[in-house]
Amino acid sequence: MKLYQIAHSRAGDKGNISTLSLIPYDPKDYEHLCEKVTVERVKEHLKDIVSGEIVRYEMSNISSLLFVCQNALLTGVTTSLAIDTHGKALSYALLEMQIEP
C-alpha cells in the first residue's frame, strides 16, 4: 500500500533543508511506520529531490515521525530554480512511498 493510505504529512523549509512530518491517522500505526519507513527507504524514495543527509526523529509523545532532509531545496527558497521554491509539495512525494501492510 501507499503511505498516504495510513498517514499524512506537512513539509517545512529552513534554508536548504526540507522538514517532512509523517503522522499516522491512527496512532496504532506508529510502530509500523517506525519499522517500515526507515531513513534508507526515504533516501531511496526521494533520490530525485534530496541530495543530502536525512535524519529521522521518532516522536512517540505524539506518535509521529519527522524527517529532516539536507540539500533538498536547490539552495533554498530565495534562489531555487524550482517552481515550488519552498518545497511545500514535497510532503506528497513522501506519501507516494509503497510500504508493506
Place this chain on the structure above:
Amino acid sequence: MKQTIRIGCGAGFSGDRLEPAVILAEQGNLDYLVLECLAERTIALAQKRKRADATKGYDPLLERRIEHLLPILVKNNVCLITNMGAANPIEGAKKILEIAQKQGVRVKVAAVIGDELSEKLKEMSDEIFTFNNEDFAINLIKNHSSHNPPFSPLISANAYMGVEGILEALKTEAQIIITGRVADPSLFLAPMIHEFGWATDDYNLLGQGTVVGHLLECAGQITGGYFADPITKPVTNMDTLGHPFADVFADGSAIIGKVEDTGGVVNLATVKEQLLYEVVNPYAYLTPDVSANFTTVQLEEIAENQVKVWGGTGHEKPPTLKVSVGYQAGFLGEGEISYAGHNALARAQLAGDTLEKRLKADFPDLRTDYVGVSAIHRTDFERQIEPYEVRLRLASNADTAQKAALIGEEVEALYTNGPAGGGGARKYVTELVGIVSVLVDRKNVIPEIVLF
C-alpha cells in the same frame, strides 16, 4: 498577576488575508493580537524599499491592516504585537500614529529596534560564525567588508532578537508594539512572561511558552490551512477560515481554539502538523530565548475545535543569535508554453529538447520542467499517466536582466519555430535577493525601544 490570557494570531505571513484578524479582534475576546508578517526574505526586500525611500521599509500591507484593526483594538482594549516594522519599525510606528490621528483615536505605540546589523556586520567579520555549515555566507561577508570596492552585493543583515525589547515595551503599557526582526515565537512568549511574571531563565516555562507561540505563528496553518485534503482531511468553509487563539495559563499550558462560526478546524491532526512544521531538531528548537524541547509535548482534544497543549520543556538559550544576510543574487529568467491533446507530452518534450540544445552552453544550470507530469517532484513515481495537457517551463539564473530575458524570449520563439499547437507563452525576469544565515555573539545585538 493574571491566571490566564488569550493571545490570537491574525496573520502568518506578510500577504495573509486581512479579515481573520478583524474577526479575532472583534469577536475573539482577546488580550493580545499578534500579526507575524516577516519571512526571511521579506526583510531584505523591505531594506531595498528603505534604501529607495527612507520613510519606507515597513510591511507593505501595514496601512491596510492597521486601518481595519485600530478602532477595534482601541474599543476592545486589545494589545497588538507585530513584526510589521520589518526594516523600519520607527517609520512603521509613525505611520500607525498618522492613521490614529486620521481616525481620531489616541494610541500609545512602541517601536522595538536593534536587530539591524547591516553596517556593523562588516566590521565584525572576526566574530561571525557559520550557521549549519553555510561557508558561502561567511565568505560573502568577508569578501565584501568595508575595505573592498564600493560595490557590494550585501543588502541587509538582521539578527533575530528575543523577548527583551518587547518586554520593555509591554512595561510602558504601549497598546501597539511594532518590531523588526524578532524570532516568531518570541512575539507570543513576551506577553506570557509579562503577564505571568515568569523568570527569563525558567527554561521549562519558556520552552512550553515557545511551543504555544510556534503553534500559533502561522495563523491559519493550525485551523485547517495548508492541511485540507478532501475525504482524508476534510476542512469545512475554507472561504471563511478562522485564525487561531490560545488560552494560556500561568503554568504555560494552553488550549488552542478559534472564533465560533468561522471556517476551518482545530484538531489533533492540525496541531501535530503545525508542531512539527519547520522543526530541524525537535529536541532543541533554538530561539533567542530558549532551546525548546518538543519531544515532551502532550496534546489532547478536549472538545470540538479545542486542543490542550502542555509538557513542553527547555534548556538554556544559545550563546549566539542567528542573522539573516540578504544579498543581490542576480536574476531569474523563466519561460512557459502549453501543449494539449494528442501527443501533448511528446510535443512538449520535443520543445524542451530543442531549447536545451540552444541554451545549455550559455545556461549550464538550465532547468526544464514538464508541468502536469514531473515539475514538482522531478518524477511521477512510475504512475506513467499520459497527461491531456502539459505546460513546458524553462528557468535559469543569469548575472544580468538582459541575459535572463533570453530564456523567455527563446520559449516565445517556439510559437513559430517549435512543435505544433504550442500556445500561451509567458516570460518573466525576476531580480533575486538571496538569504544566507550566520551566527553572531549576543553582545553585538542590543534591543532598544522608541515610544510614540
